[in-house]
Amino acid sequence: MVHTPVRSLPLVDLGYSTALLTDRYELTMLQAALQSGTADRRAVFEVFARRLPNGRRYGVVAGVGRLLDAIAAFRFDGPALEFLTSRNVVDEPTAAWLADYRFTGDVRGYPEGECFFPESPIMVVEGTFGEAVLLETLVLSVLNHDCAIASAASRMVNAAAGRPLIEMGSRRTHEHAAVASARAAYLAGFATTSNLEAGRLHGVPTSGTSAHAFTLLHDGERHAFEAQLASLGAATTLLVDTYDVERAVRTAVELAGPALGAVRIDSGDLGTVAREVRALLDSLGATDTRIVVTGDLDEYGIAGLAAAPVDGYGVGTSLVTGSGAPTASLVYKLVARADSAEPDAPMRPVAKRSVGKPTRGGRKSATRRMDGHGVACAEVVSIGEPAVGPRDRPLTVPLVRAGEVVGAEPLKAARARHAAAIRELPATALQLSGGEPAIPTEFQEA
């Protein structure tokens, strides 16, 4: 039942410093804390979401692997220090401190692919205040983006009910967010991505054949299909809605024969057109030719095609924009700190009392509690020492120990973990309609 990350993978060398992917106030706080003598107090920061977006039933942890690489690359190099001092962002003593910076603390948290709920302590970062406060923006940027995409992707995977999904939203989001989106979608169960860098960098399987431009380039659809088949073989996917779908399908089967891999429909009423195309393909003997549909699909559109003769879905915009929830609303809050900078100073839970945005102090860990049938029934958050009951599956695992990454794992491990985590949730978790989180979050004090 315990999913422990594999300590196996070398980190990806990003080839650049991530240190300035940071909000300025982290550095001004550092400078002031260095001056006031508080920068070396031990501090515990927690990443959590106050609520799930839009009536979602669960969230999906994603981005952990990317974040571990990014933390390893969080060093202030010459250009970064030159920028910070020349613009008076920090003074010279602070710059000197930054020049030696590397994170030496501990990070624990939910491994990638795990589900989360309101107030799940997804990640706990512990170190001196100075070293831990600097990671706030980087941690949140990576996790807020990737969790949002994976959370949307997981719903689409559920809606597709076993039919393969192709991630093809790169063009609708920032060029690097596109790569991370493809990774998050694969983690959540998508079959492939159109994004080549996601293939190279993260090993996500890639797919893609042709666009309308290819048909328009040629002297007629027939010539275009001939060219594509000559290059990619009969198992390719032909795009059949540039002009007239029926004529295109007839031409496609005439040229490729019944070995034609698939046809793609990108416009019109997808369910109706798919039925017509299925009947036509079957009448032409192309009974094994698959039908792939694309075009403004989201989880609801996918679910609405459940009864249509569709063999695969391509999803773009709605995936990379989180299907209405483009950010996971995770926050990074100080929940405990030492009373002094002495190494053995006692830790004290802290919490702000801002109206509508209170926090709950104390270092936390979590387990998922199962009922007698092995179905998840509660997210149990322990404050203080972890408490693990007989039906509790521990969720919090070590990711970084004393500055050394111990939680790197293959992306496929996270993908398998997510599939297992979904199977364990109650059936209501898979409903697309808005509602309460699938399981309640309960707190227990040590």
Place this chain on the structure above:
Amino acid sequence: MVHTPVRSLPLVDLGYSTALLTDRYELTMLQAALQSGTADRRAVFEVFARRLPNGRRYGVVAGVGRLLDAIAAFRFDGPALEFLTSRNVVDEPTAAWLADYRFTGDVRGYPEGECFFPESPIMVVEGTFGEAVLLETLVLSVLNHDCAIASAASRMVNAAAGRPLIEMGSRRTHEHAAVASARAAYLAGFATTSNLEAGRLHGVPTSGTSAHAFTLLHDGERHAFEAQLASLGAATTLLVDTYDVERAVRTAVELAGPALGAVRIDSGDLGTVAREVRALLDSLGATDTRIVVTGDLDEYGIAGLAAAPVDGYGVGTSLVTGSGAPTASLVYKLVARADSAEPDAPMRPVAKRSVGKPTRGGRKSATRRMDGHGVACAEVVSIGEPAVGPRDRPLTVPLVRAGEVVGAEPLKAARARHAAAIRELPATALQLSGGEPAIPTEFQEA
């Protein structure tokens, strides 16, 4: 009236290849076109939006400068080619073609900061089919993201009516999208960003002082304020809602005196709290101390605080997520191509006829037509040769000529252009309520 980009700036060396920030189908189309002999046909691709999102009145062109850098870095290096051939994405002849790739064509388009409307030909990419089709995803990723953010930012700037806006959404979006978002927001009129990399890379002014964690780190709010004032001086901004706002404001003025720069309120009913804080500050003699409000603000929230004593706004989530429209829905469509690969082959307009997604063929340029009072009254799109009437301001400028970037310019030039472009629109453009585009798009054939 003509805003021509300055040809002055060297490109930013991204330090990495952008060639795999691409959808696989572009490479499979290239391979098939190389085989069929059509890859060298001249082709014209156009970037446009079929519609504006969510009843928006106008869109803002952004990302052009970033895109020019990215096109210059679009070269297939060894690791990219190794990936493509080892995974059988392309065959060896195609890989050899890619190894020599550099874009040698022309790019014309709207300069950065310009406004756009439905079917505005924001960018026109012309070259061989092979070289131009490869840029589809990169062009759309950069422009769809940056235009979405700038379009939202511009509405916020209008709503703020001269009060400064701080971009602080880095933590709510992908770590690199954050940098681009800060750039797009500045272009649209934001005053500063929290994002340090946007400061270093794009020269956007940065700001930031402290978070609740800094207060919680110290032994009481008084100690935290003392530490911040000692480090950053009385002109800093103190965050006053960690515990009790009134007490915090009294402590802040007691410690800093009337020279205190600003207080920040991040929670509660911002208008009500701002009024109370203004009265309290004034009663304490801190009449010049400004009030900055943050916390889930969007353009509507900003407009709703117009009558409140607020001196500046910090905007996060809604900015980086495009305030409900996280992508600009721009597409990249083949609109003309030669009948053969001969250099002088005549060009033919082409257009797909997909249901609900038709395109309009032909190479286009655009002007903005003014009425007798100098107010924009139409977006005039010319198909074929450009036609410029006496009250038309040309919108289409050269960006790349025969592979050489000629449209690089300082970000401040784009910022000034946007401010001018907004002033020229009819008053309805500034309404926040949903409605029709501020001006109609008209087509004229050459």
